[in-house]
Amino acid sequence: MVRSSDVIAILDRQLLKSSSIVNEYLDFQQEKVVELSNGNTKSVVVTVDKVYFSPLSSSTLKKRSQHVSDFETLLEEI
Numbered sequence: 001m002v003r004s005s006d007v008i009a010i011l012d013r014q015l016l017k018s019s020s021i022v023n024e025y026l027d028f029q030q031e032k033v034v035e036l037s038n039g040n041t042k043s044v045v046v047t048v049d050k051v052y053f054s055p056l057s058s059s060t061l062k063k064r065s066q067h068v069s070d071f072e073t074l075l076e077e078i
Contacts, residue, residue: 002047004065004072011044012058026051 037055
């Protein structure tokens with residue numbers, strides 16, 4: 001599990017196909033890549049320490065992170 005506060009960016013798979021800059025960055029960060037998708041990458045999650053290749057879409061990850069954020073807010077209010 002990745003802490004939402006550690007997430008720098010969630011990139012969609014389409015961006016991987018169309019952006020040479022993103023591909024150059026991923027090549028540079030190759031030693032930090034964690035492959036979670038078994039070749040079925042739908043998004044890339046860039047964190048402070050690692051780069052995760054995820055089988056979940058960027059929209060799914062965004063929705064899940066929003067639920068976590070809402071939950072953390074509720075905990076702070078208690």
